[in-house]
Amino acid sequence: MSTPTIKHVRAFTLTGRGADYHDQETGHWIDDHISTPLGRYPEYRQSRQSFGINVLGTLVVEIEATDGTVGFSVTTGGEIGAFIVEKHLARFLEGAKVTDIEKIWDQMFHATLFYGRKGIVLNTISGIDLALWDLLGKIRQEPVHQLLGGAVRDELQFYATGSRPDLAKDMGFIGGKMPLQYGPNEGEEGLRKNLEHLAEMREKVGTDFWLMFDCWMSLDLNYATRLAKGAAEFGLKWIEEALAPDDYWGYAALRKNVPNGMLVTTGEHEATRWGFRMLLEMGCCDIIQPDVGWCGGITELIKISALADAHNAMVVPHGSSVYSYHFVITRTNSPFAEFLNMSPKADEIVPMFSPQLIGEPVPINGRMRASVLDKPGFGVELNTALKLNRPYAR
Template identity: 75%
Template sequence: MGYPKIKQVRAYVIKGGEGGGGADYHDQGEGHWIDNHIATSMGRYPEYRQSRKSFGINVLGTLVVEIEADDGTVGFAVTTGGEPACYMVEKHFARFLEGRNPFEYERIWDQMYFGSQYYGRKGIVVNAISGVDLALWDLMGKLRQEPVYHMLGGAVRDELQFYATGARPDLAKEMGFIGGKLPLYHGPIEGDEGLKKNVELIADMRSRVGEDFWLMYDCWMALDVNYATKLAHKCHEYGLKWIEEAINPDDYWGYQQLKKNVPAGMLVTTGEHESTRWGFKMLLEMGCCDIIQPDVGWCGGVTELLKISALADAHGALVVPHGSSVYSYHFVITRHNSPFAEFLMMAPKADHVAPMFHPQLLNEPIPEKGRLKVTALDKPGFGVNLNPEVKLYRPYEH
C-alpha cells in the first residue's frame, strides 16, 4: 500500500504566558510542589536552593513538532527544547524527512542522529530528535488509522497500572495508585540535619500508607555515593522500595558502586537524563541499576526506546519510562519488561489527578483509581490533539 510522502516539517514554541506546564512541566506557578526546595546539585549555592526555577530549569520551554504529509494529514508531538530545538528541527533535521516515505523511520532517525553527532549525541539535540520521532509515529498511526501501540506489537495486558510521583504518597494511595515517589528535599549541603529530615519524612509517610504501599525517593542527581548510601540504609527500615537518580548521570562508576552499597532488596533506578542505546548500554553492562527510566521525549523517541528496551530485556532489567504521558503509555502497554508506569501529579498540592501535559494536549487520558484501560489508547496515532487555544510561535522557517 502506498502512503503519501512527507510534505513539510514545522517546529513551534508556546507563545506568551501560556508556556507554564505542558511538556515543560517544571514551569509551574508559585507554591507548586514540583518547585519547592527539592534537592539538586545546585543546592551547594544558597541562592539556588529553594527553587529549581531560580537556576533556570524552565528556560527552554515546550517544543511542538508538526509533520504534514502530502494528503494533509498532520502528526505532532510535544517535548522540551524550545527555540534552540526549533532551530535544529527546521534548519537541520527537516532535510532528512521532507519528500520521504514517513514509514522510513529507521533511516530518518539514523540520519538525524549521525548527521548531528558532531555537536549532539545527548541533551537538547536528542530532545529535538525525540520530538521529530514522536511526531513521525503520530503521523504513521494517523495514516494507518491505528494507535501507536498496535504498531509496536499490540498490548500484552488489558490495562496500565501506575505509581504516582508527588509530594503526597498518602493521598496517592487513596486515589488507587500502587506506590508513591517523593522528591528528596534536602541534599548533602544541608548535612546531618537535612539527612534526618529526609528519613523522618519517609518514616511519616510509611506510618500513613501502611506496609504494602510502595515508597520511593527521587533524588534528582543531587547526591554523592556516600550520602546516597547513608540515605538508603537509614530509610531501609521504612521499606524504601528504590532510590532514584541519586547521583550525576555521567557517573556510571558511582552508580555501579551505589548498587553494591544499598541494602539487599532495595532497588537502584536511573536513566531519566540518559540518552540513546549507547548511554543505556553503559548503565546496563556496568550493572549500575535494576530499573532504567528513559524519557521517550528525551532519550531519542519511540524508535530509540525500542532498542533501549531490547537491550534492557537482554540484561534482565525493567524499563519504566520517566513520566511522559501518552508517549510512554503506548510503549509500556506492549512490553513485558515494563510492568507499570509513572504518573506525575501535576496538581499543585498533589491532591488530585490532573492531565500531565495540560494545557497543550486535548483528550489526554488519565488514570482512574491508578489504572488505565488499553481501550483509552484506541485512537489513531497517540490519540491526542493539540489545544487550538494555546498560541504557537514558529521562530524559524526553512
C-alpha cells in the same frame, strides 16, 4: 495505494506548563525545596526555577504528509529545538516516505554527532520521532501501540510521583515517589529531615504501599549510601537518580551498597542505546527510566528496551504521558508506569501535559484500560487555542 511522503515539517514553541512541566506558577510542589545539583549554593536551594529549570519551554513538532494528514508531538526543547528542526533536520524528512522512520532517525542522529549525542539535540530528535509515529498511526488509522506489536496486558497500573504519597494511595496508585528535599550540603540535619519525612509517610500509608525517593542527580556516593541504609527500616522501595548521570562507576558502587531488596533506578537524563548500554553492562541499576521525549523517541526506546530485556532489567519510562503509555503496554519488561501528578498540591488527578494536549487520558483508581489508548496515533490533539510561536518559519 501509494505511501504518502512528508510534505512539510514545522517547529513551534509554547511556554507555561505542558511538556516543560517545570514551567509552573509559584507555589507548585515541583519547585518547593527539592534537592538538586545546585544545592551546593544556598541561593538556589529553595526554588529550582531560580537556577533556570524552566527556561527552555515546550517544543512542538508538526509533520504534514502529502495526503494532508498531520502528526505532532510535544517535548522539552523550546526555541533551541525549533532551530534544530527547521534549520538542520527538516532536510532528512521532507520528501521521505512516512514509513522511513528508522532511516530518518539514523540520518538525524549521525548528522548531529558533531554537536549532539545527548541533551537538547536528542530531545529534538525525540520530538520529531514521536511526531512521525503519530503521523503513521493516523495514516494507518491505528494506535501507536498497535504499530509496536500490540498490548501485552489489558490495563496499565501506575505509581504516582508527587509530594503526597498518602493521597496517591487514596487515589488507587500502587506507590508514591517523593522528591528528596535535602541534599549533602544541608548536612546531618537535612539527612535526618529526609528520613523523618519518609517515616511520616510510611506511618500514613501502611506497610504494603511502595515509597520511593527521587534524588534528581543531587547526591554523592557516600550520602546516597547513608540515605539508603537509613531508609531501609521504613521500607524504601527504590532510590532514584541519586548521582550525576555520567557517574556510571558511582551507580555501580551504590547498587552494591544499598540494603538487600532495595532497588537502584536511573536513566531519566540518559539517552540512546549507547548510554543505556553503559548503565546495563556496568550493573548500575535494577530499573532503567528513559524519557521517551528525551532518550531518542520510540524508535530508540525499542532498542533500549530490548537491551534491558537481555540484561533482565525492567524498563519503567520517566513520565511522558501518552508517549510512554503506548510503549509500556506493549512490553513485558515494563510491568507498570509512572504518573507524574502535576496538580499544584498533588491532591487531584490532572493531565500531565495540560493545557497543551486535548484528549490526554489519566489513570482512574491508579489504572488505565488498554482500550483508552485505541485512537489513531497517540490519540491526542494539540490545543490550538494556545498561542503557538514559530520562530524559524521557512
